[in-house]
Amino acid sequence: MKLHYGKISEFAEAMAKIVKIVTENAGWELHEALQQVNERLHTFHHIWKMRDMNHFLEGSSTLKAHPE
Structure with missing residues (x-):
């Protein structure tokens, strides 16, 4: 995910809510959250631990249905 420089703090706030x-x-587990500091600046990588692809779809549905 690539962000504009001025939006990094907004992204961090949103990700804190999403992770929670x-x-x-x-039941997802955030394994690693990485921010590049060379080459493609303002690029973020999140590595999640999930059971399988269906677990991804379940979590996505949960996130979409959440009121926040």
Whole structure:
């Protein structure tokens, strides 16, 4: 995911909410959250631990249905 420089703090706030929702309600586990500091600056990579592809779809549905 690539962001504009001025949007990084907004992204961090949003990700904190997203991580809380999917870890508590869908059982996902955030394995690593990485930000590049060379080459493609402002690029972020999130590596999630899930059972299988269906678990991804379940978590995505949970996130979409969440009121926040």
